[in-house]
Amino acid sequence: MWLGSESVDKTVGKPVGNKFVNMMKLSVGTENVDQLIAWQQHRAELSPGGQYYHQTRMWPKRVDEILNGGSIYWVIKGEISARQRIIRFDEKIGNDGIRRCGIVLDHEVVPTVNTLRRPFQGWRYLAPEDAPADLPKGRDQEEPLPEELNRALAEIGLL
Template sequence: MTPKLHLQKLSVGTESVAGLAEWHALTRTQTPDGLPRHITRMWPKREAELLEGGSIFWVIKGELACRQRIMRFDEVIGSDGIRRCAFVLDPELIRVVPTLKRPFQGWRYLKPEDAPMDLPKGREAEEALPASLSAALAEIGIL
């Protein structure tokens, strides 16, 4: 299925894709059925498009570094009585070609044609390039 729409979100405080995986492994960050989730204040207005194969692309240390397929959206009512949205995610973190991204608040929609490609098989475990080198390569259009 060709996705119609994706999301991009900063993974605040995360140092690496492995760190994001560790965060998602914590029971308190999971749904009752054991899937990782990210709770946010706003519910996506374009929910139907996101559920047609969309992913959340995680920005880690200034780069789109990986993605997770969006499985569903769950309603969560906080202890303060406020309704929130839980992005329920596939546990698999898929590394993508690192793409520089400036900081932003909340989450943003990401068109499929603007999303970075998945890393080719066998390259998922490679260490990320140093940020300065990655930035220089991106600036000249190589990365």
């Protein structure tokens, strides 16, 4: 599992010891991690500077902790399936004049061990100890387990 450290770049966030927190967000309409990556790459091409950001209405209150090494964990079809490091938060003003939060994300999408999550609205904080582990390199290329077996193993805590 990826952990924060004291050596955080000061332009990214104010270090607060080794303490950090993650975010969790549903990736609505996404079928798999590859589709998430393709969609983000397309959006980044349309964005000034080619940097992808996810826009949300609410600003997190724990910004310093998130920027101290936190990631956003993507829930795809009821399972946490991937994460991305959060680089910064940008203010975005919509055509309606409403201030929103742009969560600027690292380009690398890291597949994780699939972990079941119930549906929720918006985003949620995710403590490091509750975050699923990254898949070892190359494991994302393996044939996935059948969905029913994967869910059954996750429900009894083996995945």
